[in-house]
Amino acid sequence: MPQLHQSPFCSRQLRCTRNVTAAILILFLILYHIPDRTWRGANLLVFGAHWERFPRLNGYYAGLSNLVPISQHVEEGVQDLWSKTANTDLLSEDDIRTRMIAYNPYLHNNTRRCFLDDKGTVDIPALYSYQGIPQYHPEPLHGSYDALGLRDDICFDRYGRLGAYGLDENAAIQERHSPDETITSTPHSKSINWQSIDWSAAQHRCHGTNKHQFVQTPDSGGHRSTPRQALVLRTWTGYHYTPHVMMNIRALISELSLGSGAEYDVHLLVHVKNNSAQFWESQDLYREILHANIPKEFRGLATLWSESQMEMVYPGPFLNNTLNKSGKSIHGVYRSSHMPLQYFAQNNAQYEHFWNWEIDMRYTGHYYELLDRLGHWANAQPRHGLWERSAKYYLEKMHGTWKQFSDLVHQENPNTIFGPVKFPGSQALNFQRASWLSSSVEDDKDADLITLSPLFDPNESGWYFDTDVTGYPSDSPLPPRRVAIIAASRMSRGLLHLMHEETLQYRRSMWTEMWAPSIALHYGLKAVYAPHPVYYDRKWPVSTADKIFNAGKHGSSGGNASSVFGAFEHNHLGSTWYHNARFAGELWRSWLGRGSRHSMFSQQGVDRMCLRSMLLHTVKYE
Structure with missing residues (x-):
């Protein structure tokens, strides 16, 4: 019987079929190991960003x-x-x-x-x-x-x-x-x-004129005085102050400080990039750096800092770093922009709260209205369920009123965080625990932390810096953590003091957007995400938005x-x-x-x- 020979075309076709079959099998094996909850994410990776198909809003x-x-x-x-x-x-x-x-x-x-x-x-x-x-x-x-x-x-x-x-x-x-x-x-x-305005002098005069607001007198009927706050604007040497940047800084000072009767002071916290410049030892060098880098009208508002200075303030050693994905120094501005703010708060005890503000933020409305209303709203939030509410995006069209949203969050969460959390290696100070216990039922207490993004749990979230944790026991699981993307937030003097002590005494730190929320969590402080209005360039179906963002x-x-x-x-x-x-x-x-x-x-x-x-x-x- 004659032997049958396979044509070259059939051979190529069989190889192609085998290769395609193998590729499909490998793809199914990969997808099999992806949890069910991320199938939607896998679909996005394959077919592109779903939201790009939504109609634009004009x-x-x-x-x-x-x-x-x-x-x-x-x-x-x-x-x-x-x-x-x-x-x-x-x-x-x-x-x-x-x-x-x-x-x-x-x-x-x-x-x-x-x-x-x-x-x-x-x-x-x-x-x-x-x-x-x-x-x-x-x-x-x-x-x-x-x-x-x-x-x-x-x-x-x-x-x-x-x-x-x-x-x-x-x-x-x-x-x-x-x-x-x-x-x-x-x-x-x-x-x-x-050019003739000295904003620092104007703030100082305004405070002197209105100091009656900030002193509790015997005839005040027991009412506490208005707490003073600092808005600390982060900038650096070599930064170019464009006309629009100048207008934005003037707006911050005029609306927050002078218009409020000195309820706020605005400061510039200036990162000196030259680590060899020991400006803290020379007033002449300090003035030279200010004159070379800060516009005249704002110079009196500026406080200099550098990474080499932070190495002196927080000398270390910082051990047991879990994973430093950035590869940056523990004292670097990229990893630890909170360090200079902690130090600034130690030297400015006249303020109860400190707004950490970024130079590339803008607001189309009035700055005082924004910060004042955020503060009043945060203070009024009940403590029970606050961490859970702060971890979820509030979609008003989907969730209804804030009360309805709060009830929904309560139903969704079988467990509620309330008070200091316990974990191996916790160094929560005894006086802080006692202080928290005495005021735990005071729902109108000033918030220790107000963030402008949700306070989410980074564990298994895929957030890139979720394990950048330093100074905790290496033979124990990572401590519980929370994160708010974008470090802009309001921190109380008490929270910043605890952050300072944890860094100085216990040689601990975390990625900058994780540090303040996590310390607030560890010590049972009042922390809240304020759901300010956020707009999008496309018409998102609200049900889709809820499924994606929550x-x-x-x-x-x-x-x-x-x-x-x-x-x-x-x-x-x-x-x-x-x-x-x-x-x-x-x-x-x-x-x-x-x-x-x-x-x-x-x-x-x-x-x-x-x-x-x-x-x-x-x-x-x-």
């Missing part, structure tokens, strides 16, 4: 001529926005002017007036808002104005917001003029010679591999608040009139943008 770019009262506001849908706005009646210049109001968010009336100059002739600049918001202005995906007590019925354009601090005052309402080219100017006070353990944002802080943090790219949120900078630049808007709006000559108050990070340039 209502941000509708301008002042589209203002409507909040009662008539309609959120942008998926239909073409321009076709809808083209059929609406636009406001005239006069109509817009009548809606402009000087904005005053201050709740107290016992403060005495402060000025920029020592003669008392240069008033604090006024900030202007508009009553109403542009029709089809989008709603935040997570966070809430109502829950925090922030106003959602007004908006700010760039001239009303920044004209007080140096932005051109004589700007037209229209980005592209209407045929009559009517010009409107914001009613700011006379121009200020900023995909962690017990419906939280962290604690397992489905969290949005590891492989799936790309979901934040289109947001206004995350460490790499690209939409934040895009929206800010568009609001300034410097960015590229949606082409439809550029072609139609849409008037100046007016945004609700929103916190933006990161803004790397303007």
Whole structure:
């Protein structure tokens, strides 16, 4: 019988079939070892970012001529926005002017007036808002104005917001003029010679004028005095202070410090990158560094620090480092930006709370309203279930009122963290435990930690620095930890003191975004995530958002591999608040009139943008 020979074509076909079969088998074996909860994540990796298929939101770019009262506001849908706005009646210049109001968010009336100059002739600049918001202005995906007590019925354009601090005052309402080219100017006070202003001296004078607010007297009826707070703005030598950065710093000082009657002081904490510069030993060198790196009007606000200085303050040795993925020094700013803030707090005991603020953050609203309302809201939060509520994103459309959200979190969590947590190697001081026990039922106690992102459990979350832990027993499991992405937060003097003691006495530390939350957890301090409004560039289905952002353990944002802080943090790219949120900078630049808007709006000559108050990070340039 003749022997059958296989053709070369069939041979190649069989090899191809075997290879494809082997590849499919390997893929199934890999997916078999992925937990069920991450199948959605595997799908994203294969098919790309799901949110890129959601329709873009263009209502941000509708301008002042589209203002409507909040009662008539309609959120942008998926239909073409321009076709809808083209059929609406636009406001005239006069109509817009009548809606402009000087904005005053201050709740107290016992403060005495402060000025920029020592003669008392240069008033604090006024900030202007508009009553109403542009029709089809989008709603935040997570966070809430109502829950925090922030106003959602007004908006700010760039001239009303920044004209007080140096932005051109004589700007037209229209980005592209209407045929009559009517010009409107914001009613700011006379121009200020900023080079003549000494902000540090102005803060000092304001405090002296209002020191009655901060001293508890025998006839005060037992009421405690107003606690003073510091906003510490992080910067470094060689940083370029652009005109917009200068305006932002002026806004912080004017609105937080001078406008409040010295309830806040603003400081610059300046990282000296030259580690060989021993400025602490030479006043001349200290002044030389200040003059070379800090604008004249802000020099009195600056405190210098360096990594070599931190090596002297916290000498170590720092042992038992679990995993240093960054490869940086324990004293480096990248790993331990909390160290200089701890040291700053040790030397500034006049403040009860310290806001850690970043130079690339922006706010379209009034700074005092933001920080004041966050503080009052955080203080009012009940202690029971607080860690669990703070670990979950609050989607108002999905979860209802804050009370309904709190009830849901209580149902989802079988166990509740309350008080100091115990773990091998805990060094929780006895006096701190006693202090906590005596005040554990005081729900209106000042919060020791307020974060602007969820306080999530990094264990198995996929967060890159989850095991960057130093100084804890190496023969025991890692201590319980919590993280808030973006280190911007408010820390009490007591919390910073405990962080200082743990670092100095016990040679302990963690990655900077993990350190303060974890110490608060270990000592049973009051820590809370304040759900400020966060916007996105696309129309997310709210149910999808809840499944994505709260995909962690017990419906939280962290604690397992489905969290949005590891492989799936790309979901934040289109947001206004995350460490790499690209939409934040895009929206800010568009609001300034410097960015590229949606082409439809550029072609139609849409008037100046007016945004609700929103916190933006990161803004790397303007």
